[in-house]
Amino acid sequence: MDRNISKCYDVIVVGGGITGAGTARDCAMRGLSVLLVEKFDFTNGATGRNHGLLHSGARYAVTDSESASECIRENMILRKIARHCVEETDGLFITLPEDDISFQGTFVEACRRAGIRADIISPEEARRIEPSVNPSLIGAVRVPDASVDPFHLTTANILDARAHGADVLSYHEVVGILQENGRVGGVRVRNNHNGEESEMRARLVINAAGIWGHSIARMAGVTVNMFPAKGTLLVFGHRVNNMVINRCRKPANADILVPDDAVCVIGTTSDRVGYDTVDNLEITPGEVDILIKEGEKLAPALASTRILRAYAGVRPLVAADNDPSGRSISRGIVCLDHESRDGLAGLITITGGKMMTYRLMAEMATDLACKKLGVSKPCRTATAPLPGTGGTDGDRPGKFYSTAHNAARGRQGNRVREIEEQRAEDRALVCECEEVSVGEVKYAISQLHVHDLVNLRRRTRVGMGTCQGELCACRAAGVMCETGKEAREALADLGSFLNERWKGMRPVAWGSTLDESQLTATIYGGLCGVDRLAVDD
Amino acid sequence: MAERIQLKNISGNNLEQCLKCSICTAYCPVSAVEPNYPGPKHSGPDQERYRLKDEKFFDEALKMCLNCKRCEVACPSGVRIADIIQASRITYSKHRPILRDMMLANTDFVGTMANMVAPIVNTTLGLSPVKAVLHGVMGVDKHRTFPAYSSQKFETWYKRNAAASQDSYKKHVSYFHGCYVNYNYPQLGKDLVKIMNAVGYGVHLLEKEKCCGVALIANGLSGQARKQGQVNVSSIRKSVKEDHRTVLTTSSTCTFTMRDEYEHLLDIDVADVREGLTLATRFLYRLIEQGEIKLAFRKDFKMRAAYHSACHMEKMGWIVYSTELLKMIPGMELIMLDSQCCGIAGTYGFKKENYERSQQIGSGLFRQIKELNPDCVTTDCETCKWQIEMSTGYEVKNPISILADALDVEATMKLNS
Numbered sequence: 001m002d003r004n005i006s007k008c009y010d011v012i013v014v015g016g017g018i019t020g021a022g023t024a025r026d027c028a029m030r031g032l033s034v035l036l037v038e039k040f041d042f043t044n045g046a047t048g049r050n051h052g053l054l055h056s057g058a059r060y061a062v063t064d065s066e067s068a069s070e071c072i073r074e075n076m077i078l079r080k081i082a083r084h085c086v087e088e089t090d091g092l093f094i095t096l097p098e099d100d101i102s103f104q105g106t107f108v109e110a111c112r113r114a115g116i117r118a119d120i121i122s123p124e125e126a127r128r129i130e131p132s133v134n135p136s137l138i139g140a141v142r143v144p145d146a147s148v149d150p151f152h153l154t155t156a157n158i159l160d161a162r163a164h165g166a167d168v169l170s171y172h173e174v175v176g177i178l179q180e181n182g183r184v185g186g187v188r189v190r191n192n193h194n195g196e197e198s199e200m201r202a203r204l205v206i207n208a209a210g211i212w213g214h215s216i217a218r219m220a221g222v223t224v225n226m227f228p229a230k231g232t233l234l235v236f237g238h239r240v241n242n243m244v245i246n247r248c249r250k251p252a253n254a255d256i257l258v259p260d261d262a263v264c265v266i267g268t269t270s271d272r273v274g275y276d277t278v279d280n281l282e283i284t285p286g287e288v289d290i291l292i293k294e295g296e297k298l299a300p301a302l303a304s305t306r307i308l309r310a311y312a313g314v315r316p317l318v319a320a321d322n323d324p325s326g327r328s329i330s331r332g333i334v335c336l337d338h339e340s341r342d343g344l345a346g347l348i349t350i351t352g353g354k355m356m357t358y359r360l361m362a363e364m365a366t367d368l369a370c371k372k373l374g375v376s377k378p379c380r381t382a383t384a385p386l387p388g389t390g391g392t393d394g395d396r397p398g399k400f401y402s403t404a405h406n407a408a409r410g411r412q413g414n415r416v417r418e419i420e421e422q423r424a425e426d427r428a429l430v431c432e433c434e435e436v437s438v439g440e441v442k443y444a445i446s447q448l449h450v451h452d453l454v455n456l457r458r459r460t461r462v463g464m465g466t467c468q469g470e471l472c473a474c475r476a477a478g479v480m481c482e483t484g485k486e487a488r489e490a491l492a493d494l495g496s497f498l499n500e501r502w503k504g505m506r507p508v509a510w511g512s513t514l515d516e517s518q519l520t521a522t523i524y525g526g527l528c529g530v531d532r533l534a535v536d537d
Numbered sequence: 538m539a540e541r542i543q544l545k546n547i548s549g550n551n552l553e554q555c556l557k558c559s560i561c562t563a564y565c566p567v568s569a570v571e572p573n574y575p576g577p578k579h580s581g582p583d584q585e586r587y588r589l590k591d592e593k594f595f596d597e598a599l600k601m602c603l604n605c606k607r608c609e610v611a612c613p614s615g616v617r618i619a620d621i622i623q624a625s626r627i628t629y630s631k632h633r634p635i636l637r638d639m640m641l642a643n644t645d646f647v648g649t650m651a652n653m654v655a656p657i658v659n660t661t662l663g664l665s666p667v668k669a670v671l672h673g674v675m676g677v678d679k680h681r682t683f684p685a686y687s688s689q690k691f692e693t694w695y696k697r698n699a700a701a702s703q704d705s706y707k708k709h710v711s712y713f714h715g716c717y718v719n720y721n722y723p724q725l726g727k728d729l730v731k732i733m734n735a736v737g738y739g740v741h742l743l744e745k746e747k748c749c750g751v752a753l754i755a756n757g758l759s760g761q762a763r764k765q766g767q768v769n770v771s772s773i774r775k776s777v778k779e780d781h782r783t784v785l786t787t788s789s790t791c792t793f794t795m796r797d798e799y800e801h802l803l804d805i806d807v808a809d810v811r812e813g814l815t816l817a818t819r820f821l822y823r824l825i826e827q828g829e830i831k832l833a834f835r836k837d838f839k840m841r842a843a844y845h846s847a848c849h850m851e852k853m854g855w856i857v858y859s860t861e862l863l864k865m866i867p868g869m870e871l872i873m874l875d876s877q878c879c880g881i882a883g884t885y886g887f888k889k890e891n892y893e894r895s896q897q898i899g900s901g902l903f904r905q906i907k908e909l910n911p912d913c914v915t916t917d918c919e920t921c922k923w924q925i926e927m928s929t930g931y932e933v934k935n936p937i938s939i940l941a942d943a944l945d946v947e948a949t950m951k952l953n954s
Binding site for chain 2: 237238239242259261262263285288289292293303304305306307400402403406407429432433435465466467470471510511512515516519
């Protein structure tokens with residue numbers, strides 16, 4: 001990658017979540033010179049810590065029709081431009097005996113008004129098409145929900161931004177906003193690997209840092225009132241459902257169960273938390289209990305399904321400008337022109353919204369940026385397929401492909417053809433649970449901004465399966481060494497990767513999950529001495 | 538509240554109890570010789586998660602699994618790995634049984650036809666042109682010889698020669714003879730009747746007996762296997778529950794199939810009769826241990842035999858019954874062979890695509906037998922018998938046949954009268 005850090009970009013996008021990645025792509029596609037900076041790894045924030053649900057919008061139809069309409073439009077767009085990241089599962093909104101069945105009529109009516117197809121089906125039909133559903137349901141509505149992989153969606157946007165000339169820097173944290181003559185002229189960044197600071201100049205800075213956008217705005221001397229809302233989710237060991245299952249009632253805790261890849265995810269809770277906690281979210285036993293208790297109402301099998309881990313993210317909710325107290329909070333998209341709002345030219349904030357409306361958010365921010373920069377190119381992101389969806393995979397119909405190849409195609413889409421699989425060494429598996437080959441790991445290391453094992457996990461699913469790194473972590477670290485990482489560094493990375501896995505397992509550490517973590521600790525700590533070696537060095 | 542929910546949430550999903558330790562793969566006889574087989578852990582609990590996502594993730598390589606269950610014996614977490622593999626083959630395999638598979642699997646039908654013209658069939662199947670056709674057209678490997686068909690079925694012999702006298706005994710058992718005894722080797726059935734009668738038990742046939750179905754399951758004909766299984770279980774139920782007769786067997790694989798595979802793979806409920814179905818050696822050993830019967834042996838009997846642990850015996854944990862029983866024979870020198878799969882796995886080794894792998898799997902066992910040079914080999918499984926006889930030239934006997942041979946019938950009858 002060619003990084004010309006001395007040049008002045010048209011736009012610097014701050015934040016490597018899906019919004020930042022989408023904005024960088026849109027800007028680059030419209031011919032702007034773009035730099036994307038992210039303080040840690042892509043998808044490290046809310047992008048990587050949600051359900052992976054491609055909302056149909058039905059969930060918001062009754063309470064927020066604007067969000068609902070946005071969702072269904074983006075839903076249909078993403079199915080086309082990011083086909084490889086979307087699984088067209090459809091979803092059910094079920095009414096249980098304790099729910100008010102009359103809500104169903106209101107719900108279906110609201111869906112139709114928002115342009116969301118909503119078909120009432122009989123409980124028998126619901127049980128037939130989704131056998132895991134709570135059999136005591138008294139009503140069901142089928143909607144075009146789907147499952148989407150936010151990790152691969154972000155990766156695809158970054159790849160396309162790069163393909164259109166954008167520069168991309170992960171592990172570069174904005175520590176200051178450069179201002180001259182009352183306008184923003186760039187950012188001061190710190191390389192979080194080596195601590196070095198440097199200045200990056202641009203005609204425009206777009207703040208797409210999610211919840212951290214609060215601090216970015218403050219660095220520029222303006223205020224964006226963010227209200228962090230923590231959402232906790234549980235990952236189960238395998239899929240019990242193949243359709244999204246929701247409760248047909250007003251949105252509440254733990255009422256969505258999504259099939260994602262080889263697992264399913266229940267969530268979420270919703271609690272306002274202090275801004276000081278957003279970098280270190282704690283998951284409480286109470287939250288875990290609510291998720292299991294409510295989850296088994298959707299699909300009773302969850303009560304006896306192994307829980308792999310728990311995780312939490314923070315929704316970047318924004319207070320409306322006319323209400324700094326935060327009482328009236330919008331869940332919609334917020335695009336702030338700080339020039340007109342605060343008299344500070346050169347800064348735009350794009351926030352609020354949802355993971356799945358990222359493209360629309362990016363379009364809004366880019367439209368504003370283009371207007372300011374005097375560029376009149378139209379947005380093409382709604383029709384141009386992302387890398388992985390565009391082109392063909394090169395697979396021949398009828399030919400046998402290995403499970404790892406098929407799994408890799410599910411993650412990388414048509415880019416699977418860039419994965420080396422001629423040699424047996426490359427076909428060998430690094431991660432057996434998630435079918436990740438040595439070839440795919442090498443591809444991710446060389447193409448997808450992988451610096452450590454956590455990065456690798458997000459690009460490939462290494463370590464996301466049942467064993468949570470037990471067998472794959474050391475193999476993956478080995479491949480990273482082969483491709484140039486220092487052994488000492490790889491060893492330290494291995495230790496921190498395993499600790500990161502344990503962090504998510506700890507809130508649900510009982511039964512087989514506890515047994516597994518014990519075995520992992522015995523292998524790495526007791527047998528290999530990883531913890532000691534890392535310290536001794 | 539926290540406590541209660543978390544105690545309740547213990548996975549009942551057998552596949553999730555896998556801790557990925559991979560001991561199963563270390564013990565898998567196929568993995569040891571076949572790099573293209575993903576191994577039990579990966580074929581079973583790992584890939585099952587992906588198959589639950591989409592059946593396109595089913596890998597036809599799973600047909601290389603022998604269903605020997607050695608993975609399950611090795612698993613410290615009690616995961617029914619081979620069951621997961623077999624069940625996924627039943628659910629997802631697109632491979633339909635070919636004519637050869639139908640013939641190999643339908644032991645009952647083929648056996649009945651063959652018995653009628655046994656000498657012709659036996660001669661014909663041994664002819665090189667026939668073998669060439671079987672190999673080339675049918676896919677039955679040319680190295681294989683089908684076990685000879687008997688001209689008289691065991692059932693016929695029993696009705697003519699044994700049935701009438703069985704009611705005169707005080708105690709009674711039923712006998713599930715299986716296809717091999719019925720069509721190929723009635724002598725083993727006769728041996729069992731001889732022993733049981735000597736210790737004071739009358740032996741009766743089941744009201745209806747069908748092939749246990751092991752070969753049907755292995756060849757993708759689970760629907761037919763289920764039907765036959767239901768017939769067998771209802772006959773066994775009648776014997777155990779109404780007539781109070783334990784059902785004995787002389788084949789470890791039939792026994793294992795009916796006791797475990799019916800429930801795990803065919804959804805046939807056997808819980809109420811499972812303990813009433815047992816291998817004859819286990820039944821005899823337990824009676825002897827409880828002091829209920831005694832055996833007397835011929836003084837002149839001398840044998841140096843090597844015991845081969847059939848995989849399904851290993852799975853049931855019953856090897857000790859057969860070997861301890863054999864060790865009771867004063868003239869017996871019993872050598873335990875290392876416990877390893879012989880490679881035949883029923884009809885598996887008969888298929889030409891499996892032949893080489895099958896022989897490679899068994900090679901260690903064959904070598905050991907040749908080095909030990911025993912008078913004969915003994916094992917509780919008839920397909921192991923064919924494999925070892927074909928691959929080593931040593932005669933292989935069921936422990937019941939050896940016992941019958943060594944038994945002093947008159948002295949035994951006296952001891953038990």
